[in-house]
Amino acid sequence: MHEQQTIEKITYRDALRQGLEEAMRKNDKVFLMGEDVGRYGGAFAVSKGLLEEFGADRIMDVPLSESGFVGAGIGAALGGMRPVVEVMTVNFSLLALDQVVNNAATLLHMSGGQLNVPVVIRISCGIGRQLAAQHSHSWEPIFAHIAGLKVLSVGTHEDARYMLGMALQELDPVVIFEYTAMLNHESEIHEDQIVRDIKKAKVRRGGKNLSIITYGAGVYKALEAAEKLMGVGIDTEVLDLRVLRPLDIDAIRATVTKTHRVLIIEEAWKSVGVAAEVTALIMEHAFYELDAPVERLCGAEVPIPYPKHLEDASIPQTEDIVDKVKKMVGK
Amino acid sequence: MIEFTMPSLGADMEAGTLREWHIEPGDYIEHGDIIADVETQKGIIEVECFDEGVVEKLLIKEDEKVPVGTVMALINPVGGEEREEAVVHEKPEKMHETRREPVPHVVSPVVEHHRIKISPLARKMAEENHVDYTVIKGSGEKGAIVKEDIEKAISQEEEQPKSTEEKPGTTTNFREAIAAAMTKSNREIPHYYLEIKVDMSKSLDWLAERNKQRQVKERILPIALLIKAVAKALQQVPDLNATWENGLVKKPEINPGLVISLRTGGIVVPAVRQADRKSIEEIMETLNNLIPRARSFKLRSSEISDGTVSITSLGEGGADRVYGVIYPPQVALIGLGSIKNEPWVENDMLGIRPVLSITLAADHRATDGHTGDRFLKALRQQLLNPEVL
Amino acid sequence: MTAMTKEDLKKLLFQLLKSIAPDAEPEKLRPDENIREALDIDSFDYLSFIVALDEKLGIETPEEDYGKISTLDDLMNYLSVRT
Numbered sequence: 051m052h053e054q055q056t057i058e059k060i061t062y063r064d065a066l067r068q069g070l071e072e073a074m075r076k077n078d079k080v081f082l083m084g085e086d087v088g089r090y091g092g093a094f095a096v097s098k099g100l101l102e103e104f105g106a107d108r109i110m111d112v113p114l115s116e117s118g119f120v121g122a123g124i125g126a127a128l129g130g131m132r133p134v135v136e137v138m139t140v141n142f143s144l145l146a147l148d149q150v151v152n153n154a155a156t157l158l159h160m161s162g163g164q165l166n167v168p169v170v171i172r173i174s175c176g177i178g179r180q181l182a183a184q185h186s187h188s189w190e191p192i193f194a195h196i197a198g199l200k201v202l203s204v205g206t207h208e209d210a211r212y213m214l215g216m217a218l219q220e221l222d223p224v225v226i227f228e229y230t231a232m233l234n235h236e237s238e239i240h241e242d243q244i245v246r247d248i249k250k251a252k253v254r255r256g257g258k259n260l261s262i263i264t265y266g267a268g269v270y271k272a273l274e275a276a277e278k279l280m281g282v283g284i285d286t287e288v289l290d291l292r293v294l295r296p297l298d299i300d301a302i303r304a305t306v307t308k309t310h311r312v313l314i315i316e317e318a319w320k321s322v323g324v325a326a327e328v329t330a331l332i333m334e335h336a337f338y339e340l341d342a343p344v345e346r347l348c349g350a351e352v353p354i355p356y357p358k359h360l361e362d363a364s365i366p367q368t369e370d371i372v373d374k375v376k377k378m379v380g381k
Numbered sequence: 382m383i384e385f386t387m388p389s390l391g392a393d394m395e396a397g398t399l400r401e402w403h404i405e406p407g408d409y410i411e412h413g414d415i416i417a418d419v420e421t422q423k424g425i426i427e428v429e430c431f432d433e434g435v436v437e438k439l440l441i442k443e444d445e446k447v448p449v450g451t452v453m454a455l456i457n458p459v460g461g462e463e464r465e466e467a468v469v470h471e472k473p474e475k476m477h478e479t480r481r482e483p484v485p486h487v488v489s490p491v492v493e494h495h496r497i498k499i500s501p502l503a504r505k506m507a508e509e510n511h512v513d514y515t516v517i518k519g520s521g522e523k524g525a526i527v528k529e530d531i532e533k534a535i536s537q538e539e540e541q542p543k544s545t546e547e548k549p550g551t552t553t554n555f556r557e558a559i560a561a562a563m564t565k566s567n568r569e570i571p572h573y574y575l576e577i578k579v580d581m582s583k584s585l586d587w588l589a590e591r592n593k594q595r596q597v598k599e600r601i602l603p604i605a606l607l608i609k610a611v612a613k614a615l616q617q618v619p620d621l622n623a624t625w626e627n628g629l630v631k632k633p634e635i636n637p638g639l640v641i642s643l644r645t646g647g648i649v650v651p652a653v654r655q656a657d658r659k660s661i662e663e664i665m666e667t668l669n670n671l672i673p674r675a676r677s678f679k680l681r682s683s684e685i686s687d688g689t690v691s692i693t694s695l696g697e698g699g700a701d702r703v704y705g706v707i708y709p710p711q712v713a714l715i716g717l718g719s720i721k722n723e724p725w726v727e728n729d730m731l732g733i734r735p736v737l738s739i740t741l742a743a744d745h746r747a748t749d750g751h752t753g754d755r756f757l758k759a760l761r762q763q764l765l766n767p768e769v770l
Numbered sequence: 771m772t773a774m775t776k777e778d779l780k781k782l783l784f785q786l787l788k789s790i791a792p793d794a795e796p797e798k799l800r801p802d803e804n805i806r807e808a809l810d811i812d813s814f815d816y817l818s819f820i821v822a823l824d825e826k827l828g829i830e831t832p833e834e835d836y837g838k839i840s841t842l843d844d845l846m847n848y849l850s851v852r853t
Contacts, residue, residue: 310500310502310528337501338501338502338504338505339501339502340500340501340502341500341501341502341503341521341527341528342500342521342522342525342527343522380520380521380522589833589834592833593832593833596824596830597820597821597823597824597830597831598821598824600817600820600833602813602814602817603813604813604814642812644791644792644793644810645793668814672814696812696813697813698806698807
């Protein structure tokens with residue numbers, strides 16, 4: 051069984067579903083609520099078939115009101131349940147931001163430590179499916195800015211499979227970003243890539259010439275770029291941040307200390323993003339390890355365009371990463 | 382378009398060989414960037430450019446030898462507008478009311494301290510391994526010194542002991558260069574000489590007192606104090622801080638060049654820039670940096686060409702005084718003899734004092750004995766009151 | 771600092787002198803010869819030598835003692851008393 055698991059390829063979507071199924075089986079206080087998660091099987095078919103298995107009480111369709119149902123999820127968490135709230139697309143998460151910031155993230159503080167809010171909010175996000183500015187954006191930085199939240203980014207199949215389960219162990223609100231563009235991506239679950247906590251960043255590929263620090267949809271692109279770069283003799287390390295709040299300073303310092311050169315890849319807009327925060331942390335914690343200025347490849351500062359070629363041009367692609375790294379290493 | 386020409390790295394230099402370009406067309410260069418290595422009789426010199434802009438074209442190939450003044454590269458100035466050179470050059474002229482019209486290319490632009498680009502890691506490694514990174518050529522972006530450069534420097538140091546190192550400036554070349562400059566000087570410059578003896582006890586006591594509080598590494602040699610004193614005296618007599626180019630051209634900065642003799646024979650004269658504005662400690666620091674580089678032939682072009690006056694010092698225990706030969710086109714050379722205990726009369730009492738004989742060799746076309754005398758008196762005054770230096 | 775034999779000390783001194791004056795042959799110094807004069811070392815290099823002594827042996831030589839270390843014999847005596 052174990053052998054089989056390591057060689058069988060599954061999609062990112064199936065990995066997410068398996069994680070969800072496992073969590074629901076393990077603990078009957080866990081339930082899923084969100085738009086179209088039940089009868090329709092989820093806007094992106096992540097929860098397909100779950101209604102049949104767990105019933106309408108635990109796979110709950112909700113009205114089109116992000117503020118309302120995220121608020122309800124927070125209430126359920128306060129009441130002792132373990133809700134998983136799905137927000138269909140990142141754009142609409144802004145409608146629920148009031149609930150997330152003013153209730154979920156702050157109640158523990160405002161109640162003098164009496165009220166934990168163990169809600170898990172899953173948000174589909176990312177760019178690359180021609181969903182235009184209405185349905186594709188990268189607002190990880192917005193959420194990662196909020197004190198009181200734990201913010202996770204699912205960049206690999208391993209995390210798609212196991213992150214949710216770990217998030218449900220937390221006492222406080224967790225926001226998980228999942229990437230629409232990766233849903234059909236097939237990969238094996240590699241034992242050595244599974245991280246059994248949601249505190250640490252993970253070195254997805256070891257290298258010695260330069261470190262790419264990234265998260266989410268940037269991880270596989272960085273790994274692909276690293277393969278190509280190996281062809282020209284550049285050995286690139288790829289650090290997947292995984293946890294955007296709080297950031298794993300030790301892992302960042304370790305990779306800088308190892309390679310002394312850093313490129314940060316982020317699909318979100320460049321200004322005031324996670325990449326900027328990581329850069330600042332490197333200045334504070336690893337300045338004397340740097341052998342070159344830290345560089346960033348991030349999203350263009352435009353609303354995400356609809357046409358395919360413009361959409362592609364709006365975020366860093368594998369080739370851009372390869373070119374940039376070559377330039378930084380001087381080859 | 383700015384024309385970058387083969388610089389004159391001393392009066393004795395007539396031509397130079399381009400050994401390496403550090404730039405290529407399209408590169409953006411900033412004020413003070415090292416853009417080429419030029420080989421002269423004095424070895425390979427890193428040549429800086431004091432313009433800002435984008436390199437348009439390189440006109441000289443590597444290993445080509447061209448006369449001083451030959452256009453080597455074209456640089457497109459920032460913003461597409463050339464700076465009004467005349468304005469820059471006229472300023473010092475007006476301030477000092479000189480007699481003749483300005484001679485544009487001898488007035489050095491105001492040179493700020495040259496910043497070395499080095500990565501934080503490389504700097505840390507250099508410090509830990511006692512590598513002098515100021516003499517290393519960077520291979521990183523925009524010539525930044527990176528880890529690899531320091532590693533190379535460390536391994537080279539281990540591989541070859543310094544004594545066997547082959548350096549570009551050979552003794553023969555050096556002798557030729559010095560011979561040319563000194564011949565020109567003695568042929569063209571009508572020297573006059575003055576001498577003054579100074580009781581150095583106050584200066585030496587003052588220095589000893591201060592050195593007592595310092596770590597060995599931070600101790601200050603008398604030469605640093607003497608350079609400062611010369612610079613301050615030149616402030617009062619600016620006519621000697623000048624060059625003669627068909628007329629006296631006073632210099633806006635006081636950059637005394639210190640004659641440094643090389644163990645392999647020959648001398649180099651790197652400048653201590655703006656010595657009048659530096660503290661004695663800063664001058665000592667500059668010397669700590671300059672002298673080892675001068676001895677390993679790793680000076681920058683501006684350090685060789687920026688001197689506005691020269692100081693030659695014999696050190697202790699040797700000849701009493703030195704009558705120097707002026708380094709053209711400068712107009713003065715200050716000679717410091719060795720400090721010796723001598724009988725000394727003061728207030729009609731005879732005592733023993735450490736006495737320094739200071740000479741001045743000056744260009745009689747540029748100044749007269751009276752000017753020289755004023756300078757030596759001013760210098761003595763400085764050395765008798767070291768606490769105000 | 772562990773005790774150093776006279777030979778070790780001499781070796782170290784020669785090494786330091788050589789690093790300052792690579793062409794000089796300190797081995798040929800007579801014990802009573804003035805080091806600076808014999809090897810043609812100027813005040814700047816002499817200071818470097820004293821700094822190196824401080825770094826290698828941990829001996830700070832005050833300026834007023836410079837006169838006590840002008841020959842090889844004097845220098846050896848001076849240092850062995852202090853190490």
